[in-house]
C-alpha cells in the first residue's frame with residue numbers, strides 16, 4: 001500500500017512542491033471527471049499537444065492570434081481544441097463550424113466565460129473590475145440568463161433593423177459636422193474620427209478604449225441617440241466622466257497593477273490603511289461609472305417629468321416604465337438605465353476602427369475611390385450630399401461598406417490573446433467569447449462543458465473560396481453585373497459575432513453610420529497618401545494592431561475637397577445645422 005504518512009512527511013519537507021502537486025492532482029481529477037462525462041469515449045477535437053498542467057499556455061500566439069490560428073487550421077482542420085491551465089478552448093475556422101455550433105446549437109453555445117475554480121484566487125480583481133467598479137451595466141459582461149435576456153430584449157427594441165432608421169437624421173447631422181472638421185484640420189483626421197490616447201493603442205488594452213471617443217462623431221451620435229443630449233466639445237462633463245471611468249478600467253485591467261491581484265488576502269485590509277489605495281481607487285471608479293450610467297439617465301428622467309425631453313432611447317424607456325410603486329419598477333428602471341448606457345459605451349470604438357480602415361483603404365486603392373466617386377456623381381450629382389434615400393441606387397458604395405467591414409475585421413476573433421491573467425481575471429478580454437454550457441458531442445468529437453468557443457472571423461472572411469483576393473480591398477467581391485451579388489458571402493456572418501442570441505445587436509446602427517460616412521466623405525473629398533519631402537507619394541502599408549479590437553496602425557493621408565463646389569457644399573451644409 002502507498003505509505004500516506006511518508007507522502008505527508010515529504011510534502012512537509014518540500015513545501016514548495018505542494019502547490020504544483022495539488023494543481024497536478026486537480027488536473028488529473030478533472031480529466032478523470034471529463035472522461036466519466038464522455039460515455040461514448042469520443043476523442044476531443046484535434047489540436048496541438050499540450051504540457052501537463054499548463055496545457056498549451058506557451059503555444060498561445062501573442063500577436064494577431066487569428067492569423068496564427070488560420071495557419072493551425074491547415075494542420076489540424078477547421079476546428080482546433082486546446083487547453084490552457086485547465087481551461088478548454090475551441091477555435092472554429094469555417095462558416096460551417098460557426099453555423100453548426102453558434103446557430104444550430106445556440107442554446108448550448110451562448111453563455112459567457114466563467115471563472116474556473118482553480119483560478120478562484122484571482123476573482124477579487126475581477127470583482128473590482130466588473131462589480132466593484134460597477135461595470136455590470138454592460139450586458140456583454142453578463143452571464144446568459146434571465147437578467148441578461150431582459151437587457152438584450154430592451155436593447156433590441158431600440159436598435160432593431162426596422163427601428164434604427166429613426167436615428168438617421170442624427171447620423172447625417174453628425175457626419176456633416178465631421179466633414180466640416182476635416183475641412184478645418186484635415187491632418188487631424190484620426191483625432192476627428194476618435195481622439196485616442198496613445199497608451200490605449202497598445203494591445204491588448206485596446207479593449208478598454210470603448211469609451212474614449214471624446215469629440216468624435218460617434219460620441220456625439222450615440223449621446224444624441226441614447227439620451228438626446230447634444231455634445232458640443234471634448235470638455236463635455238458626460239464625456240470626460242466616461243473617459244475617466246474608462247481610464248480606470250484600463251489601469252485596473254493591467255495585470256499586477258494592484259497588489260491585491262497578487263495577494264488576494266489584501267482585500268481584507270480596511271480602505272484607510274496605508275497601501276490600500278486600490279480600494280479607494282476602486283471606490284472612485286465605481287462612483288464614476290455609476291455617474292456615467294446614472295447622471296445622463298436622471299437628467300432625461302427630469303426632462304420627461306417636465307415634458308421637455310428630446311426624443312431618445314432613454315426618454316422612450318422611461319416613458320414605458322411601470323408606476324413607481326409597482327413591484328417591478330426598480331428592476332425595470334435599472335434595465336432601462338443599463339440599456340441606454342450600453343448603447344453609449346458599446347458601439348463607438350468599434351465603428352471608429354472601421355472608419356479608420358476606410359480612410360486607409362481609400363489612400364491605398366485610388367481606383368476603388370475613383371469608381372465610388374463616379375457612382376456618387378452619376379446618382380447624386382454635385383450639388384448635394386448623398387443621403388439614406390440614395391442608398392439602394394449606390395451598389396458600389398454598398399459593396400465598399402461591406403468590404404470595409406471585411407478587410408479589417410474590428411473584432412477578428414471575439415477575444416484577445418488569452419493570458420493567464422485574462423483567464424484568471426474572468427475579464428472583459430474574453431467577454432465576447434461564447435462558452436459551452438453543457439457537455440456536447442459534435443461530428444464525432446466530445447466538447448466538454450465550460451469550453452470557450454471562439455469563431456475565427458478572420459479565416460471566414462479571408463477564405464479564398466469565398467473572396468477571390470482576400471488580402472486586397474475589392475468591393476467587386478460583392479458585385480455581379482454591376483449589382484450586389486446575393487450569393488456573395490456577407491461579412492455580417494462573422495464580423496459582428498455569432499448566433500441569434502449573442503450577435504452584435506448594434507450592427508444595424510453601425511452599418512448606417514458607416515454608409516453615411518463613406519458616401520458623404522467620398523462625395524466631397526479626395527483621399528490620397530501623404531507626400532514625402534520630394535513631393536512623392538509615401539508608400540502606405542495596410543497594417544493593423546493586435547488585441548481584442550484591431551485598428552489600422554496610425555497613418556497619415558492627404559484629405560482635400562474634390563473641387564471648389566465640394567468645398568462650398570461642406571460649408572453650406574454645416575450652416576444648415578447652426
Ligand code: HEM
Nearest residue numbers: 139140346347350351410411432496497498502504506510
Ligand atoms: C463596426 C462596428 C461593430 C462591430 C464590429 C461589433 C462587434 C461586436 C461583436 C463581435 C460582439 C460580440 C458578439 C458575440 O458574442 O458573438 C458585439 C456585441 C455587442 N455589441 Fe457590437 N459591434 C459593433 C458596433 C456596435 C454598436 C454601434 C453598438 C451599439 C449601438 C454595439 C453594441 C453591442 C452590444 C450591446 C453587445 C453585447 C451583446 C450581448 O452580449 O448580448 N455594437 N459587437
